[in-house]
Amino acid sequence: MEPQQGSDQPNQTPPPPTQPPAAETLTPAPDGTTVAPPLSQPVPAVNPLPSTPATPGSTPAPAKKSKAPLMIIIIIIVLFIVAAGVFLLMHKKSTTIQPMAAKTSMIAKPSPVAQTTPVITPVTAANVDQTLTNTNNSVQQAITQTNTDLNSISSINTSQDSTSGL
Amino acid sequence: MKKTTLITTVTFAGIMLIQGALPAFAINTVGGQALINQLNRETNQASRAANRQQNQLQNIINRSNTLIQNRLTSLNTLSSRVQNDPRLSANEKSTLSSDIQTYIGGLTALKTKIDADTDATTARSDEKTIITSYYIYVAFEPKIRYLIILNNLQTTTANLQALVPQLQNLINTFKSNGDDVTQLQSLLSDVSSQLQTINTTITNDTATVENISTTSQPASGTFSNIRNDITQVVRSGFSKIRSDFEQMSPLFKQIISQKQVTPTSSQAVTTTSPSGAQTTPTVSPVPTQ
Numbered sequence: 001m002e003p004q005q006g007s008d009q010p011n012q013t014p015p016p017p018t019q020p021p022a023a024e025t026l027t028p029a030p031d032g033t034t035v036a037p038p039l040s041q042p043v044p045a046v047n048p049l050p051s052t053p054a055t056p057g058s059t060p061a062p063a064k065k066s067k068a069p070l071m072i073i074i075i076i077i078v079l080f081i082v083a084a085g086v087f088l089l090m091h092k093k094s095t096t097i098q099p100m101a102a103k104t105s106m107i108a109k110p111s112p113v114a115q116t117t118p119v120i121t122p123v124t125a126a127n128v129d130q131t132l133t134n135t136n137n138s139v140q141q142a143i144t145q146t147n148t149d150l151n152s153i154s155s156i157n158t159s160q161d162s163t164s165g166l
Numbered sequence: 167m168k169k170t171t172l173i174t175t176v177t178f179a180g181i182m183l184i185q186g187a188l189p190a191f192a193i194n195t196v197g198g199q200a201l202i203n204q205l206n207r208e209t210n211q212a213s214r215a216a217n218r219q220q221n222q223l224q225n226i227i228n229r230s231n232t233l234i235q236n237r238l239t240s241l242n243t244l245s246s247r248v249q250n251d252p253r254l255s256a257n258e259k260s261t262l263s264s265d266i267q268t269y270i271g272g273l274t275a276l277k278t279k280i281d282a283d284t285d286a287t288t289a290r291s292d293e294k295t296i297i298t299s300y301y302i303y304v305a306f307e308p309k310i311r312y313l314i315i316l317n318n319l320q321t322t323t324a325n326l327q328a329l330v331p332q333l334q335n336l337i338n339t340f341k342s343n344g345d346d347v348t349q350l351q352s353l354l355s356d357v358s359s360q361l362q363t364i365n366t367t368i369t370n371d372t373a374t375v376e377n378i379s380t381t382s383q384p385a386s387g388t389f390s391n392i393r394n395d396i397t398q399v400v401r402s403g404f405s406k407i408r409s410d411f412e413q414m415s416p417l418f419k420q421i422i423s424q425k426q427v428t429p430t431s432s433q434a435v436t437t438t439s440p441s442g443a444q445t446t447p448t449v450s451p452v453p454t455q
Binding site for chain 1: 233293311321329333415
């Protein structure tokens with residue numbers, strides 16, 4: 001039950017005034033490392049669980065804990081970038097296929113196009129004679145075509161739609 | 167005595183036996199053969215009837231296929247006529263082609279059904295629908311061809327109607343310059359009037375043709391009326407318009423040539439700028455000699 005008590009009491013009671021601060025009592029070792037002096041009194045146990053708040057003497061522990069979420073975030077970002085790349089690639093492919101599909105549908109059934117209004121070149125004194133001549137020719141062509149179509153209608157054998165004899 | 171009785175009994179029994187067996191012999195002789203002959207006759211008759219029905223069914227199927235093929239050929243020719251028309255708009259072509267394709271699809275499906283018919287009665291009934299459900303020659307083909315004609319004439323009319331204000335602008339310009347445009351104006355007014363009549367006729371006829379049902383025989387005279395309108399109103403109207411244009415051409419030339427002549431009496435030359443419909447005469451001073 002000791003660790004739980006430690007976790008429930010983040011602000012532990014500071015050591016008695018007779019106890020000097022740990023940093024000040026560090027003595028250099030022969031190999032250059034610092035060695036903590038033996039404590040006269042037992043130091044209360046610090047809870048090593050991740051949920052334990054940082055204590056002045058245990059700074060490395062919280063640094064290790066914060067790395068895991070960072071890694072997860074980095075992985076998520078990388079996955080997102082990869083997914084975005086794949087999506088863009090696929091979208092690019094689909095856009096290249098689309099015109100073919102559109103073309104096929106156009107062949108099957110031509111899409112209706114709005115009838116354009118006739119564009120007449122402005123008639124001026126310079127081109128009025130030519131315009132009238134061209135228009136006359138165009139009208140004559142339309143009449144000729146009409147005559148041809150009327151003859152085609154006349155030549156339809158309507159008796160083929162008779163049900164007598166069936 | 168007993169011996170006599172025995173002989174009598176045996177003889178009697180023998181006679182009885184022979185009498186009993188006689189009908190059996192008779193079957194194999196005269197009456198039996200007739201029965202077999204009758205049975206054979208009936209069998210042959212049934213077989214001949216089945217063959218006759220089968221032939222009848224096949225004849226109906228063959229005749230139907232010919233009827234359908236003729237119609238499909240006509241419809242494909244009509245489709246080509248629509249697609250190759252230079253005046254029809256894409257929208258008009260699409261609508262007309264769609265109608266034709268619907269009929270082609272319907273007749274093709276009907277052919278499949280008739281080919282699969284197993285009795286002559288059903289086949290004959292289906293054969294009649296080749297005519298009564300489509301009326302290709304009486305209604306559909308004339309309808310489409312008249313619509314092609316009317317659409318083409320409508321396009322020509324629209325082009326002419328767009329030209330009228332352009333000519334009017336030019337006439338106005340000449341008029342504002344003091345030229346005599348009375349004749350030109352009169353001719354152009356006649357063109358406008360003719361176009362209005364043509365347009366009204368075409369619009370009414372198009373509506374009439376579009377309302378013609380192709381699943382029944384059109385009322386007598388329907389197509390004749392359309393033909394009369396086209397030949398008497400539209401065609402003659404266009405002829406008058408052509409005549410008007412032919413008369414307008416020299417009048418325009420005359421006015422234009424008058425403007426290009428340098429007047430000797432005045433010290434200025436009036437030239438007409440051909441830069442647009444709203445031409446304004448520009449006066450350029452002649453250098454003093």
